Amino acid sequence: xxxxxxxxxxxxxxxxxxxxxxxxxxxxxxxxxxxxxxxxxxxxxxxxxxxxxxxxxxxxxxxxxxxxxxxxxxxxxxxxxxxxxxxxxxxxxxxxxxxxxxxxxxxxxxxxxxxxxxxxxxxxxxxxxxxxxxxxxxxxxxxxxxxxxxxxxxxxxxxxxxxxxxxxxxxxxxxxxxxxxxxxxxxxxxxxxxxxxxxxxxxxxxxxxxxxxxxxxxxxxxxxxxxxxxxxxxxxxxxxxxxxxxxxxxxxxxxxxxxxxxxxxxxxxxxxxxxxxxxxxxxxxxxxxxxxxxxxxxxxxxxxxxxxxxxxxxxxxxxxxxxxxxxxxxxxxxxxxxxxxxxxxxxxxxxxxxxxxxxxxxxxxxxxxxxxxxxxxxxxxxxxxxxxxxxxxxxxxxxxxxxxxxxxxxxxxxxxxxxxxxxxxxxxxxxxxxxxxxxxxxxxxxxxxxxxxxxxxxxxxxxxxxxxxxxxxxxxxxxxxxxxxxxxxxxxxxxxxxxxxxxxxxxxxxx
Amino acid sequence: xxxxxxxxxxxxxxxxxxxxxxxxxxxxxxxxxxxxxxxxxxxxxxxxxxxxxxxxxxxxxxxxxxxxxxxxxxxxxxxxxxxxxxxxxxxxxxxxxxxxxxxxxxxxxxxxxxxxxxxxxxxxxxxxxxxxxxxxxxxxxxxxxxxxxxxxxxxxxxxxxxxxxxxxxxxxxxxxxxxxxxxxxxxxxxxxxxxxxxxxxxxxxxxxxxxxxxxxxxxxxxxxxxxxxxxxxxxxxxxxxxxxxxxxxxxxxxxxxxxxxxxxxxxxxxxxxxxxxxxxxxxxxxxxxxxxxxxxxxxxxxxxxxxxxxxxxxxxxxxxxxxxxxxxxxxxxxxx
Numbered sequence: 001x002x003x004x005x006x007x008x009x010x011x012x013x014x015x016x017x018x019x020x021x022x023x024x025x026x027x028x029x030x031x032x033x034x035x036x037x038x039x040x041x042x043x044x045x046x047x048x049x050x051x052x053x054x055x056x057x058x059x060x061x062x063x064x065x066x067x068x069x070x071x072x073x074x075x076x077x078x079x080x081x082x083x084x085x086x087x088x089x090x091x092x093x094x095x096x097x098x099x100x101x102x103x104x105x106x107x108x109x110x111x112x113x114x115x116x117x118x119x120x121x122x123x124x125x126x127x128x129x130x131x132x133x134x135x136x137x138x139x140x141x142x143x144x145x146x147x148x149x150x151x152x153x154x155x156x157x158x159x160x161x162x163x164x165x166x167x168x169x170x171x172x173x174x175x176x177x178x179x180x181x182x183x184x185x186x187x188x189x190x191x192x193x194x195x196x197x198x199x200x201x202x203x204x205x206x207x208x209x210x211x212x213x214x215x216x217x218x219x220x221x222x223x224x225x226x227x228x229x230x231x232x233x234x235x236x237x238x239x240x241x242x243x244x245x246x247x248x249x250x251x252x253x254x255x256x257x258x259x260x261x262x263x264x265x266x267x268x269x270x271x272x273x274x275x276x277x278x279x280x281x282x283x284x285x286x287x288x289x290x291x292x293x294x295x296x297x298x299x300x301x302x303x304x305x306x307x308x309x310x311x312x313x314x315x316x317x318x319x320x321x322x323x324x325x326x327x328x329x330x331x332x333x334x335x336x337x338x339x340x341x342x343x344x345x346x347x348x349x350x351x352x353x354x355x356x357x358x359x360x361x362x363x364x365x366x367x368x369x370x371x372x373x374x375x376x377x378x379x380x381x382x383x384x385x386x387x388x389x390x391x392x393x394x395x396x397x398x399x400x401x402x403x404x405x406x407x408x409x410x411x412x413x414x415x416x417x418x419x420x421x422x423x424x425x426x427x428x429x430x431x432x433x434x435x436x437x438x439x440x441x442x443x444x445x446x447x448x449x450x451x452x453x454x455x456x457x458x459x460x461x462x463x464x465x466x467x468x469x470x471x472x473x474x475x476x477x478x479x480x481x482x483x484x485x486x487x488x489x490x491x492x493x494x495x496x497x498x499x500x501x502x503x504x505x506x507x508x509x510x511x
Numbered sequence: 512x513x514x515x516x517x518x519x520x521x522x523x524x525x526x527x528x529x530x531x532x533x534x535x536x537x538x539x540x541x542x543x544x545x546x547x548x549x550x551x552x553x554x555x556x557x558x559x560x561x562x563x564x565x566x567x568x569x570x571x572x573x574x575x576x577x578x579x580x581x582x583x584x585x586x587x588x589x590x591x592x593x594x595x596x597x598x599x600x601x602x603x604x605x606x607x608x609x610x611x612x613x614x615x616x617x618x619x620x621x622x623x624x625x626x627x628x629x630x631x632x633x634x635x636x637x638x639x640x641x642x643x644x645x646x647x648x649x650x651x652x653x654x655x656x657x658x659x660x661x662x663x664x665x666x667x668x669x670x671x672x673x674x675x676x677x678x679x680x681x682x683x684x685x686x687x688x689x690x691x692x693x694x695x696x697x698x699x700x701x702x703x704x705x706x707x708x709x710x711x712x713x714x715x716x717x718x719x720x721x722x723x724x725x726x727x728x729x730x731x732x733x734x735x736x737x738x739x740x741x742x743x744x745x746x747x748x749x750x751x752x753x754x755x756x757x758x759x760x761x762x763x764x765x766x767x768x769x770x771x772x773x774x775x776x777x778x779x780x781x782x783x784x785x786x787x788x789x790x791x792x793x794x795x796x797x798x799x800x801x802x803x804x805x806x807x808x809x810x811x812x813x814x815x816x817x818x819x820x821x822x823x824x825x826x827x828x829x830x831x832x833x834x835x836x837x838x839x840x841x842x843x844x845x846x847x
Binding site: 310312332333335336342344349350351352353354355356360363364365367368370371374375376378418 | 730
């Protein structure tokens with residue numbers, strides 16, 4: 001690309017335009033754009049799944065964009081991998097900590113670029129350099145200590161120090177404050193201002209409105225992978241930002257609701273989990289024939305709430321009253337006997353048995369029902385599998401097909417079928433439509449509503465607000481491990497004005 | 512979907528590549544010396560494959576759990592030594608138990624072998640299930656313990672001898688040399704236990720749970736599978752196989768010393784791997800294990816039959832195992 005022929009520097013440090021990126025079944029970025037000025041802090045905002053992290057990963061070389069252009073200081077760039085990006089002045093602090101826990105601070109800091117002396121690692125120099133970086137940032141940590149011994153927030157600060165140590169021109173911070181204390185947030189802001197005055201451009205991803213208002217110069221809002229607006233932060237109010245984040249056309253179709261909530265089936269009283277991260281002091285009632293949605297931002301501990309109820313995460317305190325009796329659900333075996341079922345969020349990691357066939361995957365939770373003495377009745381196993389394939393219209397060449405060869409939607413149907421066979425009364429569904437194409441989503445919604453109609457109670461976590469609004473009777477909103485409120489259909493949402501804003505505001509209540 | 516069918520033909524070829532290579536080796540052996548294909552040789556191969564095959568039926572379950580068992584050989588040595596000591600000829604002057612003056616029923620040492628091996632294997636299972644140790648480490652330690660116990664036991668002969676235990680009761684030896692309906696008893700045992708294992712793996716809740724834990728432990732837990740019990744159960748079933756195999760092996764070799772059983776675990780594990788049991792867990796078939804053990808033994812025997820240098824035999828067998836695993840892994844490598 002041409003150099004700045006006229007000697008004037010381009011207006012923007014970074015210009016990303018018309019970026020597109022698709023994953024199987026999902027268009028993650030659709031003409032996304034971002035323009036970052038030198039020495040400024042640019043907030044990037046949007047709901048879960050709006051494409052913020054994906055856009056930044058395309059910049060950083062973790063994902064390769066399908067199309068679009070990225071210009072850095074007027075020159076087109078396309079980083080092949082993170083190292084390439086780092087070598088060219090782009091550093092990123094990720095949402096998840098990527099650290100080698102059993103090595104010390106300085107080895108983590110210089111990983112991949114150790115200072116060498118005669119081909120060997122120069123430990124003395126590494127120590128001095130680390131000391132200097134940490135001193136500059138006023139981080140008081142011994143470089144020789146194992147990184148795993150520090151708290152999550154200290155480790156987060158070390159990640160930030162590492163990113164700074166690359167002397168990058170562009171620094172991307174992806175929700176860096178989610179685990180920081182108030183003092184540390186102030187500390188981080190001081191570091192950010194200092195970097196700005198040294199002409200570094202910072203992209204700052206966060207859900208915390210007050211932080212955005214305080215620290216950023218500009219804000220870009222994304223929604224459903226698209227660029228929505230870029231404004232000077234001082235010109236927009238928090239409400240306007242929220243409105244831009246959620247105000248989408250309701251193009252998704254939902255089946256008609258025909259379930260009617262009945263008596264209380266399960267009361268959860270002051271439930272708190274034992275091991276962090278977990279939910280705290282959550283109380284609510286779940287009715288027969290009801291679909292109760294659970295909304296919240298990433299890190300709101302919605303999964304943890306479901307896991308604690310189901311007994312795969314330990315309970316610290318609280319009660320479960322089910323069909324009028326106290327129950328414990330100390331492990332999944334007991335929950336299943338009590339009539340609970342749980343579809344997990346990470347279908348691949350905790351749902352399917354990838355190298356087993358449809359029969360195995362469908363019947364594994366219900367094997368007791370097929371036992372004749374010690375031997376399983378092959379006829380019943382095959383019969384039940386076929387029943388699920390037919391009633392949920394699972395598209396598969398045969399019962400003996402390995403489940404890993406099915407599409408996400410069909411895998412999910414098999415897992416739902418696995419639980420339907422156990423005839424549960426309470427279904428806990430964690431992101432049941434994640435990574436599933438639109439057609440299959442509609443079928444899953446129908447299934448959920450049918451189960452509610454049969455008198456089962458469904459509790460469903462979802463990060464897609466339209467989906468919750470489309471099929472739930474009530475929505476429980478979680479915020480930072482606590483319950484921020486329960487919204488009722490017809491009162492707070494379901495054709496009610498500003499419904500998504502209401503949910504968003506509650507979701508941000510305790511962050 | 513077009514790419515799907517294309518890659519599935521490739522995948523099928525990949526599935527059988529190993530067998531193709533192994534059969535080629537056997538054909539080479541037959542071409543060099545056609546006498547290899549005699550009925551005697553075939554029976555011999557099956558007979559030799561049987562005790563190690565029974566061990567493999569046990570260890571295969573542990574590999575399906577994504578574990579392994581290094582203690583198989585030494586445990587077999589210990590257990591076989593106990594069986595042999597109880598079943599020396601009562602006329603043999605320097606027998607281990609001079610107090611035994613009348614032949615004892617065979618069932619007694621048989622059950623002792625089983626209890627010993629099931630208990631020992633349950634200890635390994637406890638290490639994996641409850642202490643969350645990798646079974647490689649647990650069994651690395653316990654095989655030394657088994658070896659130590661075996662040596663102490665054999666060296667404590669009342670006669671003062673530290674030699675291998677021999678002069679075994681004819682009834683005992685006849686188990687290994689005898690045959691039923693013209694087929695050696697050992698082969699019958701292997702066949703029956705293979706059928707039993709097939710049923711346990713495919714027709715019982717326990718077997719399905721084993722594959723669930725090995726294939727995806729977390730999903731198994733969510734599905735209500737008791738992971739701890741399942742792991743313990745798999746180790747105890749393996750112990751049952753080791754117990755039976757050790758009893759038979761004592762009768763087969765007719766003389767049990769401190770070196771008995773050495774490296775048997777490697778043959779058992781190699782048989783499993785060649786038969787397609789994946790070290791990643793959750794994958795494997797009993798038929799595969801049986802075929803894997805027989806093929807491995809056939810090649811061992813074939814190399815011996817051709818008079819190949821015994822050190823060279825080691826090299827060939829080592830290469831075989833590496834090729835087996837390399838091909839096995841190809842099937843499951845996620846393409847990026």
